[in-house]
Amino acid sequence: MGDHSHGSPNTSGTVATAGQGEEGEFQNPGLPPHRPRLADTDPRAEKRSEKQVAILFAISVLGTLLFFYGYFFIRLDESIGTLRVQNLFLGLGTAFAMLGIGVGIVHWAKTLMPDHEVIEERHEIRPEEDRVIAEKMIGDIIEETGIKRRPLIRNTLLGAVALAPLPAIVMFRDLGPLPGNVLRHTMWDNGVRLTRDPSGTPIKASDVTLGSAFHVIPEGLNDAEHKLEEKAKAVVLLMRLDPSELNPSPGREDWSVDGIVAYSKICTHVGCPVALYEQHTHHLLCPCHQSTFDLTQECAVIFGPAVRPLPQLPIAVDDEGYLIATSDFTEPVGPSYWERG
Structure with missing residues (x-):
């Protein structure tokens, strides 16, 4: 043993430094012996x-x-x-x-x-091989x-x-009907009256006051053979605004009646029911994923994951003063992946 009383950590031998003990370098042990099953x-x-x-x-x-x-x-x-x-x-x-x-x-x-x-050594692969x-x-x-x-x-x-x-x-x-005839049309048609959900009572234009909202189904739905399937496609929200607040696009000027408008209740995101109406802002909200639609702008999307407006149902008033549809929806209802031919 040498005198390490005045040695530094690098010279006293207490700390290993590079180059020391090379004869004790770690050796590759190779693969372990194979044990047959x-x-x-x-x-x-x-x-x-x-x-x-x-x-x-x-x-x-x-x-x-x-x-x-x-x-x-x-x-x-x-x-x-x-x-x-x-x-x-x-x-x-x-x-x-x-x-x-x-x-x-x-x-x-x-x-x-x-x-x-096994160990497979890397080797150069020729393109032709x-x-x-x-x-x-x-x-x-x-x-x-x-x-x-x-x-x-x-x-x-x-x-x-x-x-x-x-x-x-x-x-x-089985998650739902495939796009086809079953989704191409709803029960709405020219002359079909708008009725309250679920009673089926027809609605007069005079019943719809400013700021009110109705959950609506087509007349005859309660007697339909496939009531639930038809209702899932045809449910509508009916509301009345000041006509001056509406901004209809060209060709839709006669789709409302004195500020009364009807829109599909099925959210265009994943099909949840749009059921919340904010009277002061004229916004419709979907409770599932918070998609928000502006009623004054033909239910255009102003917030949330939905990518297209709620389809509008064209309406009019018959000779007895009841609200009626003038046609079916002119665009697909429900999630955006549904398509019509």
């Missing part, structure tokens, strides 16, 4: 794992079929119990369909696919999965993958 050494274990994977994929297929049974064969009635049973079948079916595929693939990878750790190299890589991947020599796994996987997306497609289809 039971399925790698025992053919019976390999066959058992293959069957387990196939069973999991089959469970996925059965889950999809369970979903379809609940969706198509359990008929809903007035009983809440039937609805609960259907929801149970739909939920369990979807869960087994997704879980079977997910767990099956994980079990397949952990027990049957190669688990050797790209296709050949890519084909070889794909071939190696397919070979490593063992799917060619395990037809049981292959067939059950194909069946599970083919059926699993179908419940999602069916559920998306």
Whole structure:
């Protein structure tokens, strides 16, 4: 040992500095030794794992079929119990369909696919060899999965993958009617009276006072075969302003009656009911996402995520003084992705 009584940290030997102890540099230990799995050494274990994977994929297929049974064969009635049973079948079916595929693939990878750790050195790829190299890589991947020599796994996987997306497609289809004839028109037409919601009482122009607002449905809606579906498209808000405050665009001068205007109640964002009317500002508000429409500017959007105005219903007064529609809406009601031909 030397005399370190007057040594600094850099000379006393208490602090390692660059260049010291190079003989003790960290050595690359390499890859750890490979430990074979039971399925790698025992053919019976390999066959058992293959069957387990196939069973999991089959469970996925059965889950999809369970979903379809609940969706198509359990008929809903007035009983809440039937609805609960259907929801149970739909939920369990979807869960087994997704879980079977997910767990099956994980079990397949952990027990049957190669688990050797490998290092692939970076190398320069010549452009003319790209296709050949890519084909070889794909071939190696397919070979490593063992799917060619395990037809049981292959067939059950194909069946599970083919059926699993179908419940999602069916559920998306059931979210609402597709754009088509069912959405092209509402019950409004020339001569159809405006009536109060929900009583169905016709409304006279003299009933609508300045600053008032009515929730309106077309006459005959309460007796319609598909009442809820028709109401979802045809509900209207009826309000009266000072005629001098309205700013109709060319061609819409006769769509109102002495300051009385009617607009679709369905928000053009995602279809929520617009139900709040601010009399002093003449604003209509959607409570779902705060879209705000200016009644004096043909319900133009002044705030919120909606991108187009509320459709206006052209109205007039009949010989008895009742408010009537002069036509259906001339543009689509509801969210902006709905289109008419």
